[in-house]
Amino acid sequence: MTTPVVSSTATLFSATSDESIAPGTRAYCTKTSFVAVYFPQAGKGQIVFLPEGAMLRILGPSACLPEGFEVMFEDQIYNVFEVDLVARSRFIHDPIRTSGRAVAACA
Numbered sequence: 001m002t003t004p005v006v007s008s009t010a011t012l013f014s015a016t017s018d019e020s021i022a023p024g025t026r027a028y029c030t031k032t033s034f035v036a037v038y039f040p041q042a043g044k045g046q047i048v049f050l051p052e053g054a055m056l057r058i059l060g061p062s063a064c065l066p067e068g069f070e071v072m073f074e075d076q077i078y079n080v081f082e083v084d085l086v087a088r089s090r091f092i093h094d095p096i097r098t099s100g101r102a103v104a105a106c107a
Contacts, residue, residue, distance in 0.1 A: 026058040028071075028089035036078035037065065050078065056089065 033052050037045045045064065050056070054073050062068035062079040069085060071078050 027092050028056045028058070028085055029092050030054045030056065030089045032088050034080070034084045034088045036071070036073075036080045038076065038078050039064065045079075048078065050080070055092075056080070056085070 030050055030052055033049045036048050036050050038048050039045050050073060056071040056073050056078075059070040059072055059077065062070050065079045065081060067083070068079050068081045071080055071085070
């Protein structure tokens, strides 16, 4: 007898699901405050809370957290777990910041 193979057609959206979008243009707006890790010195991580309404730009995979990302917030680099980012934020496209263009607000 053979065993049927079941495949899921449901796709869970995650920070890495759309590889056609360059990391510098992927951004998230936090829906709630959540934990991130900040490394002001090599090997000296600090737990911080990113505030609600924060705009986070994805820089790439985290070198410090498994299944995490490096994100930019207020010119600082933080490390967050993908599960926290996806569950506690909403995906947006990073607005292009040039003179004469409107900048989208994170509401």
